[in-house]
Amino acid sequence: MSSETELTNAIISMVIEAWRFKGNYERLLTGLKPAEQKRYLNQFNWYFKKAAEGLESAGLRVAEFPVGMAFDPGLKISAVNLEDFQPGDPLVIKQILEPTILASDDRIAHVGSVILEKAAK
Numbered sequence: 548m549s550s551e552t553e554l555t556n557a558i559i560s561m562v563i564e565a566w567r568f569k570g571n572y573e574r575l576l577t578g579l580k581p582a583e584q585k586r587y588l589n590q591f592n593w594y595f596k597k598a599a600e601g602l603e604s605a606g607l608r609v610a611e612f613p614v615g616m617a618f619d620p621g622l623k624i625s626a627v628n629l630e631d632f633q634p635g636d637p638l639v640i641k642q643i644l645e646p647t648i649l650a651s652d653d654r655i656a657h658v659g660s661v662i663l664e665k666a667a668k
Contacts, residue, residue, distance in 0.1 A: 558605045559648050559657050565598045566609075566646050602648070607656055610647040616640050618663050623647045625660045637666035 572591055576584045602608060612624055618638040624647050632638060640661045647659035 555605060555607070555656065558602060558607065562598055562602050562607075562609070562648065563645050563657065565595060566643075569595060606651040607648050608651075610649050610659070612640055612643065612647065612659070612661065614640055614643065617666065618661075623649070623655050623658065625658050626663050627660050628662055632663065632665065638663045639666045 569591065573588070576587055579587065599609060610623055612622060616639060618626060618640055624640075626638075627644065641664040642662040644660040644662065645657075647655065648657040650656045
């Protein structure tokens, strides 16, 4: 494996771990007063923005698959609970476990994972 590939993999790994930390951090903030929540969330968002800038410097970016988005099997993500549903069920993204990371040419550098749920009718 080339040193460039190793560096790219290390950067991807750091961003994925930052993504996971963000979810834990947001859950932790729910126990604070609203003013404190806002302050600490703003601080973390600044950190996460810097991590995303580092990712972009490496020619990579996080693919945007928002919670609530309709799921399509052609999306560049892996659904960990897809087998829980019947073919034809209208599905949406319930939770993002890991982000999908794309290279500058839209090639998949890391396939993210999500949890699905049936779409509300």
